[in-house]
Structures are given as structure tokens and as C-alpha cells.
Amino acid sequence: MATYFLRRLLLGLTTLVVITGFVYGLARNMPGTPLTVQLGETDPSRKINPEDQERLRKIYGLDKSWPVGYAQWLGNLLQGDLGRSISRKQPVTQLIAERIGPSFLISGTSLLLTWLISVPLGLYASARSGRFDERASSLLLYVLYSFPTFVAALFLQIIFAVWLRGTAWELPLFGMSDLPADAPWLARVGDVARHAILPVTCQTYVSLAYDSRFIKANLEEAVRQDYIRTARAKGAGPWRVLVHHAFRNTLIPLVTLLGLSLPALIGGSVIIEQIFTWPGMGRLFFESIRERDYPTIMGLTLMFSVLTLLGQLLADMLYCVVDPRVSLD
């Protein structure tokens, strides 16, 4: 077990160094620097004069080549310092900390909803496999699965924010909250919830379709096994066979799926957050690429990669928990 974790850790660290180095190289080679992109585009008169630019370049370490810059970034990282955002004049850790909450609000709610609905749906689909109602609902889910999120988001926005404007069903177009910070606590919660309905719906329906199909496929594989026939033969009822005997044995692939959804859980979704102008991590990443904000790009890349690696590790560990036959060594 210990050697397994040591190997995993070393491999993970190498992966992280390669990924961050690669992304740092990419970021530094994008046309424009944070200093030119940010000020020059908004207002030509605010262009920094050459001497100031040189001074700022020195301060942010942009005068060095990217390998040197990367080595410095890595050195600072070892001391727990992710640097300061160039365009937002804030420490990157603070920026990320501000954005984790909103991202988690959307993806956490969505993940919970997905699992609460897709497990019963998958059980139902395999219990009534081949009947008309199951085939109709499976087809519907399949169609939903192919429906692009951003198209669905636009459809929903048009329906709920434009066509239903002025009715009780109207939902806000974008943003997280309209109320000022000093509004009553309960009103603010309600307001955020109203803003969250559309993004959560968009985030949920695709994974719902995917997960319930996945559960059904695994269940269908399981019900063909010999132990199911045994369970039926000894007189267990159909639901007991399905839930207790078949479903329990499909937990392994499900757990892997759960582990792999970890990065999306905290990292948020770039597209959905961008459409609904939701102040989460995905949007932060999108903006930091636009602004050439190297420290923020790096901080977020590091976080996404760490989460992906952790998710894989978590999936492997949960694998051992649900299936004692699997050994990590």
C-alpha cells in the first residue's frame, strides 16, 4: 500500500511539473502581455509609456525568458506562494478562494441532483427493459445527452428571461445576485437560488442522461450473471434482486465515475459559467486567458490538474473499498 502511494505520488508530481511547464510555456508565448492587452485595448490614451512598461515588466518578471520564469514560479509554489494576479492586483490564492464557492454551488447541487435522479432512473429502466415506456424514456434521455449545453442554455434563457418576462415564471438572464450585500439574509439566499436554477438545470441534464444510461448498461451486464439466477431461484423478489444483488455489484464503475467528476465539481464549467456570467472558476479561467494574466492561468491550471489526479486516485481508492478483492499493490 505504502509503495503504491509513493509510486502514485511520484508519478503525479512528474505529471504536474510537465503540465504546468507546458501551460506556462504556452501562456508566455501567447501574443501580447498582460500589460499591453489589458490597457491598450480598452483605451489607447492609457497605454503605458515605455519606461513604465519596462519597470512593470521587471516587477512581474516578464523580462526573463519563460523557462526562467517557470523555474521562479515553481520555486515560489514550493513556498506556498501562487503569486499575484497582474490584472486584478490580488493574490491568486485569494482570487481562487473567492470563486470556489459559486462554482461549487452550481456543480455540487447539480451533482447531487444528477445522482438522486439517475440512480432510480437507471433502476427503473433496467427493471422495465424493452417495454414501451422504458424505450421511450431511454430515447428521450439519449436525445437529451446529444443536446449541446450551450444551445440548451440559450434556449432556456430565451424562454425564461425573454418570453416569460413579467410573469411569475421569469428567471434572471445572468449573474449570481441582483440584491445589494446589505439586503436581508433570507432574501439574498432566495435571489441566488433563482439565479442558480438555469445554470444548474443546464449542468444537470447532460450528466443525468449520461449517468442513467451508464447505470442501465452496467445493470444489464450484471443481471445476466449466474448469481442473479441463483438469487431468483432462491425466491428473492424482483426488486430485491435488482437493488440488492445486481445494483450493488455495479457500484464499482459508478464509483470510478464519481471520482472522475471531482475536477468538474470544484473547477466548474467554463461554458456554463461564461453564458450565465456566473462568478466561478471556469469564468475566471476564461477571463485570465483573455487578459493574459499568467499567474492566474497557472494557479487555475495547477488546481484543475491536481483535482484531476486526485480524482483518479480517489476513484482507485474507492474501488478498493467497494470491492475488497481489488488490491492496490
Next chain:
Amino acid sequence: MEGSMTPTQPMRSGGFWAEAWRRYRRRPLALAALVFVGWLAVVALFAPAIAGTKPVLCRYKGHLYAPCLAFFDRRLEPAVFARDRFRGTYPQNLKEKDPDSWAIWPLFFQDPYRAVRENEWPGRPANPARDEGHPSASHPFGTDQYGVDVLAKMVHGTTVALLVGFVSMGLAGTIGIVIGALGGYCGGWVDMVTSRFTEIVMCIPTLVLILALTAIIEKPSIWKTMAIIGATGWTGIARLTRGEFLRLRQSEFVMAARAAGAGPVRIMLRHILPNALAPILVPITFGIASAILTESALSFLGFGPPPPSASWGSLLNDARSNYSMWWLVVFPGLAIFLTVLSYNLIGEGLQEATDPRLREARK
């Protein structure tokens, strides 16, 4: 050769692919999806003849020209029309400058890149601009804020949607198969290196990589976007290919080929790959669907190729500046959805038709 070995000719079975096709044909939805993609290909190929403002074929000053080809590439526009100052408007100019000229016009006289002006086609009013352009008889899918016809844009965008899928997955498939085949067949340190490399690329969140790569290119074009999508989407294919090659290199026919003196490249390409192709084609088909999704999402986010490119996603991006123009969302949105759905259905049909495990389950 077969005949000389067996004295009585047995009835030939259809072979693996014929068998797979027979099974695929039984699925009406998968078949409908195939027909739909075929139809899209026809639309893409004949786009300038379906919607455009340039004659498909015309006779001008004694010569035959096909100016509509300019929609595929600007350089294909015959030089004589530039010399005679046509400035892209054909109907009036043709008649004025050569009364004997004739032309075969596209089915639908609308331009995907600009609004048609008043009387450009004799007697027809100018395209409505801004939120005036509701779908109507003359503009079935409406017009965008500059008055450009949405149907014409979508017809020409079909090319992009199809090319994105095939080009990027062609690239991803090639990279994935080469890396997976090398790792799976050679084993040892080659496998170690290729597997670690695949794992590392897998750990980079795809959208992060695509956005970073898109930001780095100096002159964005649709081809570069396709290359980026292809260069980031090969990991699944590589893993699957590696698994198939690992399994098949132990098989007897490979041993026989090796005994007959075939080299490693020949064994990989001629003996193993055809046998591993069916399972590899499945993720490639699903990959086409996701490549189309990624491209339209990028264009939608404003990270796609710059105008004039008539990608379906960029139409959606236009809709975001004016939400009351619902037709800018509904029609391109449905087009993207139907195309993605079709590729997913084809992929699933292929999987069910070629996977022996699923086949047993059906019986």
C-alpha cells in the same frame, strides 16, 4: 488461391464488415442518422449552388464561367468579372455588360457573408436588418442584425461542421492509432514512454488546453481550430488501440505472419490494424460528435476563427447580443444538435453491430 486449397467451394460468408452492415441496417435510427449525415455532405458540397449570389454557371462574352466556386476559395472567381467591375453583384451587371449572357442561378439567391441590397435581384427589397428580420417566406430562417440571411449562412456553415468532424478526428485518429499501436505492439520501454505520455495529456483538462492553444495562434483560421481539436482529442483512441494491439499481438495469425517473415510495420498495419479497427472506429465516431460540439462551443464563446466564417456556433454567438432574435438561436442550435445526435447514433449503431459481447446480449 482459396479455390486451389479446398476442393469443394464452400459458400462464402459475407465477411466481418458485410455482417456488421447487415446488423447495422436493422437499426432504423442509426440508419436515419447515416442518411442525415449523407444529406449534410450533399448540402456542404453543393452549398454555393443552393444558396449564393453568384451564378452556378453563366455564359459571359462568349465564355462559360462558374463564379459560384468563389465561395469555396476566393481565387476561383474568374478574373474577367473583377476586370469588368462586377464587385460581387452579378444579376444586373451580367445583363448590362453583355445582353446575350445567360446564367443558372443558385436555388436560393442570398449571400452568407453580406446582406442582399435592394433590387440586387430585380424587384426584390433589401434584406431586413437588426431585429426586423423575422423568419418569413423570403427568409425562412430570418436574417441577422446586419441583414445577412441565416439560411444561407447555415447552408455554407455545413461545410465547416462536416470538415471539423472529419479533419480533427482524422488527425486525432492518426495520432492515437500510431501512439497506441507502438505502445501495444512494441511493449517494454516504448510502451512505458507512450503510456505515460498519454496519461499526462489525459490529465490536462481539454478545454484548458484548447483555450490556451487557441490563444497562442497568431492568425486564427478554421483549419488551425481543427488541428487543435485533433491534437487534444486522441488520448482515448490511443488507450483503446494499445489495448487491442496488446491483445492481438499474442494471437496465432500474428505469430504466423511473423514466421512468414513479415516485418513489424507490415504486421501492425496489415495484420493487426484491420482486426482492431472496429472497436477503434467507435470512439472516433463519438469523437466526431464531440469535435463538432467543441468547435461550435469555441465559436460561440468568441474563440473560434474570425469572420467571415459561417460556422453554426458563431451564429449563436451573434444571438447573445440580442436575445429577442430567437431565430438566431433556434435554427443553428437545432442544426448542431441534430448533427451531434446523428454522429452519436451512428457511433452506437457501429458499436452494437461490431461488438460481439453486445451481440450475444441481443439474442
